[in-house]
Amino acid sequence: MPKLLFIPGSLRAASSSRATAEALMRRLEEVAACDLADPGRLPHYNADVTDDAAVAAFVAAIDQADGLVFVTPEYNYSIPGLLKNAIDWASRPAYASVFVGKPCAIVSTSGGALGGVRAQAHLKYVLSGMLAAVHPCRELVITHANARLSDGTLDSDETLGMAEDTLRAFTAALSRAA
Numbered sequence: 001m002p003k004l005l006f007i008p009g010s011l012r013a014a015s016s017s018r019a020t021a022e023a024l025m026r027r028l029e030e031v032a033a034c035d036l037a038d039p040g041r042l043p044h045y046n047a048d049v050t051d052d053a054a055v056a057a058f059v060a061a062i063d064q065a066d067g068l069v070f071v072t073p074e075y076n077y078s079i080p081g082l083l084k085n086a087i088d089w090a091s092r093p094a095y096a097s098v099f100v101g102k103p104c105a106i107v108s109t110s111g112g113a114l115g116g117v118r119a120q121a122h123l124k125y126v127l128s129g130m131l132a133a134v135h136p137c138r139e140l141v142i143t144h145a146n147a148r149l150s151d152g153t154l155d156s157d158e159t160l161g162m163a164e165d166t167l168r169a170f171t172a173a174l175s176r177a178a
């Protein structure tokens with residue numbers, strides 16, 4: 001089974017993007033081995049730091065994953081600093097990092113009606129700067145995400161169906177490439 005590393009962009013206990021990631025992981029469990037990264041464990045990026053254990057574990061998890069799934073909210077029309085910080089750590093050496101050629105899929109969430117679609121455009125741009133392979137598909141957005149949470153979970157075909165179908169296609173492409 002392909003290994004998928006989900007990378008959430010929010011630390012909140014009641015995060016709708018982490019709830020989205022967890023629901024998608026459950027839905028994909030018979031086709032992929034899914035893990036959830038914890039970017040909150042990473043320090044602020046500092047090029048002088050070369051021996052941080054959390055950073056080393058995060059970079060190794062990306063390296064070992066067959067594909068990455070970013071599930072992120074939009075902060076001020078872009079990706080949260082938390083996510084950018086995590087990406088920056090794994091982006092070195094430039095153009096020769098664990099991101100080169102790494103298949104990536106993007107899901108965004110928002111409390112509002114646009115579902116974080118502007119953050120997706122920024123994330124695609126950032127990933128292109130690291131020569132990652134962003135899965136070609138329509139934008140996967142979860143609109144009004146907070147209102148869709150019930151007891152901390154978010155799980156309906158109406159909300160997640162398109163993301164699930166697309167991630168199944170993403171996973172199948174990883175299997176074919178292996």
Ligand SMILES: Cc1cc2nc3c(=O)[nH]c(=O)nc-3n(C[C@H](O)[C@H](O)[C@H](O)COP(=O)(O)O)c2cc1C
Binds near residue numbers: 011017078114
């Ligand atoms: C600092 C900050 C900036 C935000 N900026 C946007 C924004 O630009 N667009 C948007 O749709 N929602 C924005 N929101 C609202 C988020 O979509 C909402 O808080 C969402 O639930 C955050 O994701 P989470 O539930 O995973 O923590 C912002 C929220 C915060 C805290």
